[in-house]
Amino acid sequence: MTGMQHVPGEDRGKVILYALSTCGWCADTKKFLTGLRVEFSYVYVDLLTGAERDRVVREVERWNPRLSFPTLVVNDAKAIVGFQEQEIREAVGA
Amino acid sequence: MPDAASDEEVDRFIQGLVEEAEAGGYHINPDEEFTRGLVRGLLANRGRYGYISCPCRLASGNREDDLDIICPCDYRDPDIAEYAACYCALYVNAEVEAGLSAAAPVPERRPPPAERRRAKEERATAGPAPGGLNYPVWRCRVCGYLCARNEPPETCPICRVSRDRFERFM
Numbered sequence: 001m002t003g004m005q006h007v008p009g010e011d012r013g014k015v016i017l018y019a020l021s022t023c024g025w026c027a028d029t030k031k032f033l034t035g036l037r038v039e040f041s042y043v044y045v046d047l048l049t050g051a052e053r054d055r056v057v058r059e060v061e062r063w064n065p066r067l068s069f070p071t072l073v074v075n076d077a078k079a080i081v082g083f084q085e086q087e088i089r090e091a092v093g094a
Numbered sequence: 095m096p097d098a099a100s101d102e103e104v105d106r107f108i109q110g111l112v113e114e115a116e117a118g119g120y121h122i123n124p125d126e127e128f129t130r131g132l133v134r135g136l137l138a139n140r141g142r143y144g145y146i147s148c149p150c151r152l153a154s155g156n157r158e159d160d161l162d163i164i165c166p167c168d169y170r171d172p173d174i175a176e177y178a179a180c181y182c183a184l185y186v187n188a189e190v191e192a193g194l195s196a197a198a199p200v201p202e203r204r205p206p207p208a209e210r211r212r213a214k215e216e217r218a219t220a221g222p223a224p225g226g227l228n229y230p231v232w233r234c235r236v237c238g239y240l241c242a243r244n245e246p247p248e249t250c251p252i253c254r255v256s257r258d259r260f261e262r263f264m
């Protein structure tokens with residue numbers, strides 16, 4: 001599997017979840033977003049390879065120089081690092 | 095999702111992990127579903143990289159660059175002390191294990207990539223340690239165990255990590 005996956009839901013703007021396929025807090029964040037029924041895209045950075053991985057890593061680093069996961073970017077404006085339920089709820093207005 | 099390890103494999107790994115942890119005074123997260131997910135991640139990483147790299151961190155695939163995040167990572171003990179759990183919440187303190195409080199997300203303690211690159215260059219150019227000692231002193235980066243001998247032990251007698259997790263202390 002490579003690239004962005006799309007989860008349908010209510011349109012609350014552009015919501016992108018950068019995650020790892022192996023990480024517990026990433027799984028919880030994805031479950032939480034799904035439960036909120038908002039539309040979002042996610043990508044498992046650990047499953048990417050080569051140039052695509054380099055590109056996505058740079059993208060994450062731009063929002064979160066520590067390159068840690070999950071990193072959630074809302075509307076190309078706000079990044080939430082880690083599974084922060086309250087912050088996520090506010091950022092997507094749910 | 096990572097290549098699936100069988101349920102028996104996951105169970106066996108968890109059992110070993112719990113036994114080793116308890117013997118060393120550490121505790122594994124009692125939330126079974128959460129812990130199983132993390133162990134699946136550890137096993138997936140072992141399949142991918144040949145070592146059990148932290149499931150919550152992006153590994154490079156180069157063992158030397160990933161040494162600090164091979165489980166148990168260099169950051170586990172300070173995180174348990176400060177936040178009651180390691181970064182992934184695989185290891186927790188006694189209170190969380192007893193169900194008296196819940197593990198919460200821990201901020202990332204591992205330095206960002208640029209800082210790690212700088213530290214690596216500094217290590218490569220560092221001169222020999224000051225003399226005057228009969229033996230070099232080695233420190234386990236994971237648990238802090240110190241020993242004075244020509245080489246670090248093959249396995250840390252305290253936390254069981256491998257020799258390459260030791261650093262020259264004096």
Ligand code: SF4
Pocket residue numbers: 147148149150163164165166167168169170180181182183184185
């Ligand atoms: S001790 Fe915890 S944070 Fe460290 S590598 Fe293992 S699971 Fe990850």
